[in-house]
Amino acid sequence: MKNNVFIIFYHKILPRWGHSKAVSTFKWEMSILKEHFNVITLEDVYEYLTTDKWPDKPSVVISFDDGYLDNYVYAYPVLKQLGLKATIFPISSRIIKEDIKRPTLEDYWQGKVSKSQLHKPKTMAEANYEFLSTGRSEDFLSITELNAMKDVFDIYGHAKVHAKVFYSEEIIDFYDGENGHWSNIYAYGYSTDFSQLDEPKIGYPLFPDRNNLAVRRGYLKKEVKEFINSLGECFFNRKNWKEELKEELYTNFRSFLDFETEEKRRERVKKELTEAKQELEEMIGEKVRFFSYPFGHYDETLVDIASEIYDASFTTEKDIIRKGQNLQKLPRIEIAKDFPAFLSKIIKFSFK
Template sequence: MHLQKFMKTQTNSIPDIPVVCYHSIGPIANHWNRNFLTLEVPYFEDQVKFISKHYDTIFLKEYWEMRSGLKPLNEKALVITLDDGFLDNWIWAYPIFKKYNVKATIFVCPEFADASTSPRPNLLDYWNKKVSFEELHQWGYLNWTEMREMIASGYIDIQSHTMSHTKYFISDKLIGFHHPGNDCLYPVGNLFPSLKPYHISDPSFEKQVPFGYPLFEEISSVCARIHSINPVFTKACIDALKDFDFANYSFQKAYSLVENTYQQFKNNNELIIAVEEEEQYKKRLEYEIAGSKISLEKNLDKPIEFLCWPHGDNTQEAHAVAMKAGYLATTTGSKIDIPQSIDRIPDRIGLFKTKDNRFLSLLKAKYKLGTFKHQFPYYQVSKLYDLLKKAS
């Protein structure tokens, strides 16, 4: 039977295999405004140790084969994924995966690959007394050498997270102004893409764009039709806010200083000077999806067959582009309703910490995994919780 036809016959009986999701692992970087993505090492190690005792970790290709019926289902199978390709995946997570004989997949965006060519010190070096503990406190993104070494170990696989992991302005809805401490990765990264891998560690990153730079409604690159803002309006905002007290930033106070100008540009249809045309969007979609696959395969000398959509944003059109490019499956994300199918990786299970308590954090991880697997008592507790929630 033809593979695609065979797969279609299996969609009503696709086995459920848990897929766990992490991002950053390691010490909290207090200077980073996205440090909510970081799970500290003690909590992470507790969870990995538990997984190693109760599950058989697999890569996504084996996951896809089991769900397709091409390989016998392992009832203990579990997939671990880490999004974004942070440097701490190499420094902290990878050595812990090795320690517990656990496999994991890292989703990487080529535009974020660090330009360095030597592996930075990691926890293995510290355990072997080659470096001090302080030398491990680095933040950024993986370089190609680190990725290749992890792949060669057999514990880590690398797959695609699209090329850019960015967002673009999609309307004339003004939502803020750039200010100190603002999460400016996307507006600054779009203007200076070569600086993106260093936005966590480089304090000058936010200064690449003047404070007062206007920010508009945005969505993920793969869904966005880019709206280009009139640079005359942008300059007018920056000039109007040049003496603004950004140390005590308030959007409403800043907006009051540019409101008349904003309304004038809107009323005269001068705020948006261009909207991305369909052909431009399709070319950019190819770059994000097929381009990332080509880049990763070239730099890592391995097949790239799975794609995780940043921010959970995607469309059926973007998914179709991925299938045409040669991917076997993409994530569903949580923002669109997609029926079960072999070429989609269902919602992943995020494991975090709970109330800064290791016992509660591990218990919550056990609860999430146990509920997914319909295990007693976790599944029964979750059903009771749902009933009580509905009753209230």
């Protein structure tokens, strides 16, 4: 086995098998990493890339995105029990700004609570939509919980808005009540914060979307919304209403989105990244040196701005860490919920 270095990342850890990684499977995976690898930190990775040092054993970084409560309830006790370090990239806006500390798996092991008293995680879509629609979701960490994990977790940035927006006028579908992304409520809004959201309505066009930081944002024109809202319920009961609506829109409108200028985009991105970093540093009382791109999306403009604010940034591109890599485009490997996929990736990137 070569002395490869790579970074893996998770999102949610569940009490049992389901929509994400089960804690029993997670513990099994962590035990394998402990036995066969050096489990290192992002600070170690940065040192390897900026000096002539390199590990004498295959090495891996364990990381988590978004800042879900289940990372504290289920992942943190397992990592602590095994003596492993990890990294978490919380979304600064999602963190609950209160002194709340909910029971963990360790409390269950000690007989302080029953399993039924432990947090039951929502899906990522449910948690993020709940935050966008109400301004709060109990599925995310509190400041107190985030700080309580610092003996195991290093804490770094994952921006503030963390939502997809439209960047191309190509109509790829229409919202029909069952499709679209959880962040469409933000994409159809008109603000760069969370003050002017707009729930998608049946018939709203769906366009190609990406992380709000990675594109010049396009806002759906109000006149297009008004036209669609004027059609009435009967129109949407037609069998081929999507085809008919697409033809109507292309007939009646020369364009569908109003795009921000490149200058406005740069101002917006720099403001969000700066504010998110400052907010997180105030919460944890430590410097935030590293950043992971929301959804893994980035372009050269975002890379350029991130390089002014962070020492290194991380993508979701599947590769090992190599000398000479761009410090603002470092790869990470997402781990699926099933154990065979974990094992396959660990083996693949150990020998790549």
